[in-house]
Amino acid sequence: xxxxxxxxxxxxxxxxxxxxxxxxxxxxxxxxxxxxxxxxxxxxxxxxxxxxxxxxxxxxxxxxxxxxxxxxxxxxxxxxxxxxxxxxxxxxxxxxxxxxxxxxxxxxxxxxxxxxxxxxxxxx
Amino acid sequence: xxxxxxxxxxxxxxxxxxxxxxxxxxxxxxxxxxxxxxxxxxxxxxxxxxxxxxxxxxxxxxxxxxxxxxxxxxxxxxxxxxxxxxxxxxxxxxxxxxxxxxxxxxxxxxxxxxxxxxxxxxxxxxxxxxxxx
Amino acid sequence: xxxxxxxxxxxxxxxxxxxxxxxxxxxxxxxxxxxxxxxxxxxxxxxxxxxxxxxxxxxxxxxxxxxxxxxxxxxxxxxxxxxxxxxxxxxxxxxxxxxxxxxxxxxxxxxxxxxxxxxxxxxxxxxxxxxxxxxxxxxxxxxxxxxxxxxxxxxxxxxxxxxxxxxxxxxxxxxxxxxxxxxxxxxxxxxxxxxxxxxxxxxxxxxxxxxxxxxxxxxxxxxxxxxxxxxxxxxxxxxxxxxxxxxxxxxxxxxxxxxxxxxxxxxxxxxxxxxxxxxxxxxxxxxxxxxxxxxxxxxxxxxxxxxxxxxxxxxx
Numbered sequence: 001x002x003x004x005x006x007x008x009x010x011x012x013x014x015x016x017x018x019x020x021x022x023x024x025x026x027x028x029x030x031x032x033x034x035x036x037x038x039x040x041x042x043x044x045x046x047x048x049x050x051x052x053x054x055x056x057x058x059x060x061x062x063x064x065x066x067x068x069x070x071x072x073x074x075x076x077x078x079x080x081x082x083x084x085x086x087x088x089x090x091x092x093x094x095x096x097x098x099x100x101x102x103x104x105x106x107x108x109x110x111x112x113x114x115x116x117x118x119x120x121x122x123x124x
Numbered sequence: 125x126x127x128x129x130x131x132x133x134x135x136x137x138x139x140x141x142x143x144x145x146x147x148x149x150x151x152x153x154x155x156x157x158x159x160x161x162x163x164x165x166x167x168x169x170x171x172x173x174x175x176x177x178x179x180x181x182x183x184x185x186x187x188x189x190x191x192x193x194x195x196x197x198x199x200x201x202x203x204x205x206x207x208x209x210x211x212x213x214x215x216x217x218x219x220x221x222x223x224x225x226x227x228x229x230x231x232x233x234x235x236x237x238x239x240x241x242x243x244x245x246x247x248x249x250x251x252x253x254x255x256x257x
Numbered sequence: 258x259x260x261x262x263x264x265x266x267x268x269x270x271x272x273x274x275x276x277x278x279x280x281x282x283x284x285x286x287x288x289x290x291x292x293x294x295x296x297x298x299x300x301x302x303x304x305x306x307x308x309x310x311x312x313x314x315x316x317x318x319x320x321x322x323x324x325x326x327x328x329x330x331x332x333x334x335x336x337x338x339x340x341x342x343x344x345x346x347x348x349x350x351x352x353x354x355x356x357x358x359x360x361x362x363x364x365x366x367x368x369x370x371x372x373x374x375x376x377x378x379x380x381x382x383x384x385x386x387x388x389x390x391x392x393x394x395x396x397x398x399x400x401x402x403x404x405x406x407x408x409x410x411x412x413x414x415x416x417x418x419x420x421x422x423x424x425x426x427x428x429x430x431x432x433x434x435x436x437x438x439x440x441x442x443x444x445x446x447x448x449x450x451x452x453x454x455x456x457x458x459x460x461x462x463x464x465x466x467x468x469x470x471x472x473x474x475x476x477x478x479x480x481x482x483x484x485x486x487x488x489x490x491x492x493x494x495x496x497x498x499x500x501x502x503x504x505x506x507x508x509x510x511x512x513x514x515x516x517x518x519x520x521x522x523x524x525x526x527x528x529x530x531x532x533x534x535x536x537x538x539x540x541x542x543x544x545x546x547x548x549x550x551x552x553x554x555x556x557x558x559x560x561x562x563x564x565x566x567x568x569x570x571x572x573x
Contacts, residue, residue, distance in 0.1 A: 019144070022136035052161060053143060055168040056230070079513070083473035084161040086508040092165065092230035095507055102513035103480055111513070154428065158470055192423040257431045 003028045005035055011043040011112055012036065012074075013105070016050055025061045032065060036074045043112035044069055047105060049080030059094040066099040075117045076100060079108035133171050133202075134180040142183050143167045146198065153187050153194045154256045163196065163254055166231040170200040170250050173228070178204025178247065188253070195236075195255035203247040210242055293406035298346045300392060301385060309338050312377075312384045319380065321373045325364070333360065337418075341381060345410050350417045357421035365429055374422045375415070382411045438467050444475035450482040451552050452514075455545075457490035465501035472505060476514045483552040484509055487545045489520025496532040499525075503534055515555060516540065519548035 001024050006013045012035055014028060032044055046062065048054065054062075066076035077100035081089075089095075100115065102108040129149065131142045143164040150163045167183070174181040181202025188197050207213045214229050228250070232238040237253040301308065313334050316322055322330050337360075340353050361374075389407060393400035445453045454472050472484065486505070488494075494502070506516040518541045521529075529539075542548045 019140055021140055052147075053164050053168055055165055055172065057168075057172060081511045083470065083477055083508075083512070084158045086473055086511040087158060087469060087504075088161045088165045088234070089511060090504040090508045091162065091233055092169070096511060101511050103477070103482075104513075107480075107482075107513050189420075192420055192427055194424065257427065 003031070005031055007035075007039055007041070008109075010041055011045060011109070012039070012041045013045045013047065015047045018050060019053075020051070020058070022057060025058060029061060029065045029068065033068055033072065036069055036072045041074050042117045043075045043077070043115075045105065045108040045112070046076065046078050047080050047108075048078060048085075049082070049104070051085065052082070054081065054085050054089055054094070056092065056094060059089065059096060063096060063099055070117075073117055075112060075115050077102050077108045077111045079104050128184060128186040131183045131185070132180070133174045133183055133200075136172075136175055139168055139171045139175060142171045146185055146196070149185055149187060150196050150254075153196055155196070155254070159254065159256075162234045163198075166234040166252065167198060167200075169231050170198075170228070170252075174200060174202045174204070178202035181247075190255075193255050193257075195253055198235075198252045199249065200252075201247065201249040206244040206246055206248055207240075207242040208244060210240055214240075289402060290406045293403050294345060294410070297389070297403060297407055298342055300388070301342050301345070304388060305338065305342075308384055308388055309334055312338070312381050315380045315384060316377050319376060321376045321380075322369060324367045324369055333364075336360075337378075337381065341385075341414055344414050344417075345407075348410075350413065353414065353417055354421050357418045358425055361422045361425035365426055371419070371423060371426065375419045378415045378418045382415060385411070435467070438464060439471060444471055444479075446475075446479045446481070447549070448553070448556070450480060450556055451549075452476065452479055452481040452484045453487065453545075453549070454484060455487045455490065460491060460494065460498050462497045462501070465498045469501060469505045469508065473508055473512060476509060476512050481514050483555050484514050484516045485519055485545065485548040485552050486516055487519045487548065488525065489522075489545060491520075491525070492522075494525055494528060496528070499529050499532055499534055503539065506539055517542055517548045517551050517555075519543065519545045 001018050001020065003014050003016050003020075003024065006015070012032065014032060016028075020028070028046075035041065036044065046065070051058075062078060066078075069076050078096065079102045081101065100111055102111045129145060131138065131145060133139070133142065146167045147160050147164045150160050155163065171183055174183075181200065181204065184199040184201070186197050188195050214232065228240065231250070231252060235252040235254045237251075239251045240248065241251075242248040313331055316330060316334070317327075325333070336356065340356050344350055344353050364374075386404075386407070389403055390400065393403055445455070447453055452472070452475055454468065454475075456468065460468070472486075475481065476484065486502075488502075502518070506518075509516045516539075518539050520543075521541045526541075540551075542551050
């Protein structure tokens with residue numbers, strides 16, 4: 001299932017529409033890598049409101065996406081994690097450490113506004 | 125209450141199939157929304173282990189009664205390489221460092237009952253139960 | 258590979274066969290049994306009216322179902338009787354299970370107890386058995402064969418109805434408990450985007466989990482950015498609950514909210530350290546008042562950096 005990616009100014013918004021298989025997540029990663037480079041986006045919002053499960057693979061992949069996008073100059077924020085999903089994730093010890101999180105799209109945009117991505121010469 | 129469902133696990137698509145089927149069954153047993161997510165996530169983890177390490181295996185789901193308690197039993201079996209040191213694999217830190225994901229220890233925390241039987245070269249059987257309420 | 262023991266899933270007993278086995282030579286026992294059941298079912302249908310009345314009389318005499326009116330008892334008695342006979346005929350309890358659950362849903366709010374439900378089903382079993390004795394009293398052998406067919410079926414029915422009732426009752430009790438727990442631990446919204454969760458008393462694992470779920474749903478509903486969890490009223494916590502606390506902080510963060518814990522007593526802080534909780538992960542402030550001020554500071558700080566929202570005045 002393809003994930004639509006919209007451009008909103010300097011940001012990209014990826015809205016997940018349905019349950020994602022493993023190849024779908026990989027596809028999303030590659031899509032975002034390409035477009036961030038193409039549009040020189042400074043921030044990416046991944047909206048997971050629709051997902052009723054986020055397991056270890058999804059968590060690893062989201063972290064990998066955030067890390068990769070940071071190398072390409074974009075800050076990532078995951079929005080829309082549902083209460084049940086958040087609860088299951090912490091029970092499993094999945095923390096999305098190093099990735100920004102916000103409640104929804106509106107908060108996600110506010111987050112990106114507060115955490116502007118500076119162009120850095122060296123990776124920390 | 126003998127409805128037993130068997131799902132062959134081979135490709136990553138089967139992981140999604142398995143957890144959706146399990147979610148449906150668990151819903152009919154009367155589990156609430158939060159438990160449905162826990163069950164589906166536990167299943168996602170153990171079937172993922174099968175796909176990644178054993179290449180293929182099987183998931184068996186059944187609703188159970190114990191007196192007036194209702195619940196679900198989940199058996200994940202494969203004929204993969206087996207796990208050398210089960211207690212070690214059941215620790216979070218070890219699992220995540222060695223690519224076993226958080227499948228086994230994670231699933232154990234999510235479910236009420238958990239048994240694992242693994243033999244080198246023979247395979248692994250994971251049996252889990254969760255009760256309503 | 259170690260084979261998994263073939264566990265019997267469920268508590269139902271095997272049903273006497275009702276197959277219409279076509280026997281070529283002499284009859285086998287399952288054929289007799291099937292024929293017996295058919296005769297039995299026919300008898301019960303023919304005598305439906307008086308058997309049902311006898312049963313209703315016995316129910317009243319035993320002072321069961323006092324919460325229901327005579328008409329109600331009669332109407333339910335009719336349904337139960339017909340379902341009973343149908344199970345005897347088909348061997349299929351599913352319709353009975355569905356009816357029993359439905360009946361339970363209706364009568365539990367009226368205060369009907371388990372002993373009443375089990376009681377009336379056993380009374381029906383007795384009424385029907387007596388009528389069989391009466392009919393076949395001249396032929397002892399035949400009576401025995403009829404009872405051989407009847408008893409396992411009748412017992413299975415009683416079991417099915419009782420279990421369905423109890424399951425429904427337990428479901429209702431769980432719902433009520435859940436509602437009580439929710440009422441006793443409100444999640445309060447005191448400022449915009451700020452929630453307070455005061456926890457009072459000793460918390461066990463189940464309550465801790467329920468609090469977490471309530472809080473997370475509250476974050477979504479109120480679009481909270483900061484949550485103050487006050488545990489001033491909690492004397493002690495064990496390691497399980499302490500872990501729940503840390504998990505609550507982490508789950509809230511996944512939903513974009515930060516958590517401030519207030520009222521952490523010295524003992525609880527010591528418990529947390531002993532079990533290895535990284536206190537640096539927990540933003541702890543002395544008391545509730547301080548926690549709210551810290552929360553406002555966090556919210557104010559965030560608001561200042563954004564262009565549209567107004568500045569918040571620092572609390573004096």
